Amino acid sequence: MNHRVKNWLTAYAVAAVIFAVLDAVWILGVANPLYRSTIGGLLAEKTNFVAAVLFYVIFVAGMVHFGVRPNSTDLTLRQRIAGAALFGFFTYATWALTGLAVLRDFPALVAVTDILWGAAACSIVTWLTAGILRRRLASRVP
Incomplete structure (x- = not known):
């Protein structure tokens, strides 16, 4: 596996774990109570876990691509x-x-x-991921 792919997959894995934890706290502490009290009639009785997993897989890829950008060593x-x-x-x-x-x-x-959460969550996940992968993000491809 080449260095660029390994960088991207590593960043993806780190961002996915961070986002899963952060979003679970958000959903349980803020979103769920807010949704139940304001749009409860629109909510499904059961979560569609296939759709939820697909969202996380795709969304984290977007965060890595547009935020972390693990192979762009010149970015601040x-x-x-x-x-x-x-x-x-x-x-x-x-x-x-x-x-x-x-x-x-x-x-x-x-x-x-939700809009504010989307911007904040992506910023926090990218900040933490970039901090954890600081050396990897700063190194040039051999």
């Missing part, structure tokens, strides 16, 4: 975090604003909260 931490924040903002805004546009009684509070 600020540039990585800015890319991640924008990725989180745009992706969560897509979901939240679509919900606001097409779902009856979808609250603006949920939309705004």
Whole structure:
């Protein structure tokens, strides 16, 4: 396996673990109570775990590609975090604003909260991942 692929997969694994923990805390502590109290009637009785896993697999790949960028050794931490924040903002805004546009009684509070969470979560995950992989992110491909 070449160095670039190994860098990317390592960054993916680290980001995936961090995001899973961070998002679990978010879902249990903030999102679940907020969703139940504001859009409870829209929620499914059971979570579709296949869809949830697919979301995490795809979303973490996006965070690594647009935020961590493990093979871009010339980027500053600020540039990585800015890319991640924008990725989180745009992706969560897509979901939240679509919900606001097409779902009856979808609250603006949920939309705004989710958009802010997307930007913050991606920024935090990228910051922590980049910190853990600091040496790897700064090294040139041999």
